[in-house]
Amino acid sequence: MDVLIDRVAGLDVHRDTVVAAVRVGGRGGGRRGEVRTFATTGAGLTRLAGWLSEQRVSLVGMESTGVYWKPVYYMLEDSFECWLLNAQHMHNVPGRKTDVTDAAWIAQLLEHSLVRPSFVPPKPIRALRDLTRHRRTTIEDRTRAVQRLEKVMRDCGIKLTSVASELLGKSGRVMIEAMLAGEEDPEVLADLARRWLRVKIPQLREALAGRPLADHQKLLVRQLLAQIDLCDTAVAELDRKVEVMLAPFVDLVGRVMTIPGVAQRTAQCLIAEAGMDMGRFPTAAHLASWAGICPGNHASGGKARSGRSRQGSTWLRTALTEAAHAAAQTRGTPIWPRTTPRSGAAVASRKPWGRSATTF
Known part of the structure; x- marks a missing residue:
C-alpha cells in the first residue's frame, strides 16, 4: 500500500506508561521504525513530546483507552496533530497482542491513512x-x-x-x-x-x-x-x-432552545457535547450517527437484519432522550400540532381506539 503520511507516531496508552512507535522514511525508499516507552507523569510526557519533536513527527495517533488518553492528548495537541482513534477500527491479527505491536500497528494504520480521527472538541x-x-x-x-x-x-x-x-x-x-x-x-x-x-x-x-x-x-x-x-x-x-x-454565545443558546422540547439546561448540554462548529459533521445524519441515536446497518445475503445503534456519547443520548420526551408532551409544535376538533367525528378520531395513523 502507498504511504500517504511520511512521519507518524502510534501511541499505546496505559495508566502508568505509554509506548510510542515512530515510523519515518528510510534510505532507499523503505520505512524504519523505533519504539520507546515513557511514563505518563508530567515529566515523562514532556520527554515523549521532546522525542517526537526530534523525530519531526507530523501526526500522532492513539487509541481511546478509558480516560488514560486525555493527559497524553492534552500534552501533545498544541505541538502535533493528534488523532484519537476508535478501538473498534483497529483490530490487529489475533495472537500478536503486545504493547509494542499495538503501537507499531497504530503507526502503520496512520501512515497508510486507514483510520479516521474521532471528534475531540476544542478546549473551551x-x-x-x-x-x-x-x-x-x-x-x-x-x-x-x-x-x-x-x-x-x-x-x-x-x-x-x-x-x-x-x-x-x-x-x-x-x-x-x-x-x-x-x-x-x-x-x-x-x-x-x-x-x-x-x-x-x-x-x-x-x-x-x-x-x-x-x-x-x-x-x-x-x-x-x-x-x-x-x-x-x-x-x-x-x-x-x-x-x-456561554454569555458570548447567548444567541446560539436561544436558537438551540427553539427546538421542541429543548430548554435552557438541555441546550447547554447539547452545545457542550456536540460543540459549536457543526462543520465537523457533513450532514445531520452524520451527527445522529456519531451520537449513536440512529439504527445500525446489518445486511447479509440480501436480507436486512436488526442493526444495533452504535455506542455514542451517553451524556448526549440522555439529553436528546429527555428532549424527545418533553417534545412529545408539547402542543403547538411540528412534532405535535395544535388542532381544534370541529365535530364529534373529529373528537372520536382522536380517541386511542378510533385513531388511525393519518389522524395522529
Missing part, C-alpha cells in the same frame, strides 16, 4: 462539558439522597409523599425539620402545611401518624438533608459558571 468546549457533566451527576446524587430520605420516612410509617407531590417542598421540609426537633403530634405537623397543601390537612394528619423518628434515623435524616443542601448549592454554582461561559 471541553471545559464546558466538564461542568455540564458534573452538574448532571450532582443532580443524580441529589435524587438518590432524596430517595433514601423517603425510604427512612416510610420505615417510620410516614406517608408524606402519598399526599404531597414532593417530599422536600416548602411544607415537607418544614415538617421534617419539626420532626428532627422532637415534634411527634400529627395535628401539629399537618398544621405546618403551606399554601395549597392546607386544603389536604385531614389527609396529612393520617399520612403523618407514623412512629416517631428514632435517634439513629434522625442522624440519617440530618446527614441526608445536609447532602441534599450541598448538592443544591453545587448545582446553583455550576449553573452560574456555565451561564458565564
Whole structure:
C-alpha cells in the first residue's frame, strides 16, 4: 500500500506508561521504525513530546483507552496533530497482542491513512462539558439522597409523599425539620402545611401518624438533608459558571432552545457535547450517527437484519432522550400540532381506539 503520511507516531496508552512507535522514511525508499516507552507523569510526557519533536513527527495517533488518553492528548495537541482513534477500527491479527505491536500497528494504520480521527472538541468546549457533566451527576446524587430520605420516612410509617407531590417542598421540609426537633403530634405537623397543601390537612394528619423518628434515623435524616443542601448549592454554582461561559454565545443558546422540547439546561448540554462548529459533521445524519441515536446497518445475503445503534456519547443520548420526551408532551409544535376538533367525528378520531395513523 502507498504511504500517504511520511512521519507518524502510534501511541499505546496505559495508566502508568505509554509506548510510542515512530515510523519515518528510510534510505532507499523503505520505512524504519523505533519504539520507546515513557511514563505518563508530567515529566515523562514532556520527554515523549521532546522525542517526537526530534523525530519531526507530523501526526500522532492513539487509541481511546478509558480516560488514560486525555493527559497524553492534552500534552501533545498544541505541538502535533493528534488523532484519537476508535478501538473498534483497529483490530490487529489475533495472537500478536503486545504493547509494542499495538503501537507499531497504530503507526502503520496512520501512515497508510486507514483510520479516521474521532471528534475531540476544542478546549473551551471541553471545559464546558466538564461542568455540564458534573452538574448532571450532582443532580443524580441529589435524587438518590432524596430517595433514601423517603425510604427512612416510610420505615417510620410516614406517608408524606402519598399526599404531597414532593417530599422536600416548602411544607415537607418544614415538617421534617419539626420532626428532627422532637415534634411527634400529627395535628401539629399537618398544621405546618403551606399554601395549597392546607386544603389536604385531614389527609396529612393520617399520612403523618407514623412512629416517631428514632435517634439513629434522625442522624440519617440530618446527614441526608445536609447532602441534599450541598448538592443544591453545587448545582446553583455550576449553573452560574456555565451561564458565564456561554454569555458570548447567548444567541446560539436561544436558537438551540427553539427546538421542541429543548430548554435552557438541555441546550447547554447539547452545545457542550456536540460543540459549536457543526462543520465537523457533513450532514445531520452524520451527527445522529456519531451520537449513536440512529439504527445500525446489518445486511447479509440480501436480507436486512436488526442493526444495533452504535455506542455514542451517553451524556448526549440522555439529553436528546429527555428532549424527545418533553417534545412529545408539547402542543403547538411540528412534532405535535395544535388542532381544534370541529365535530364529534373529529373528537372520536382522536380517541386511542378510533385513531388511525393519518389522524395522529
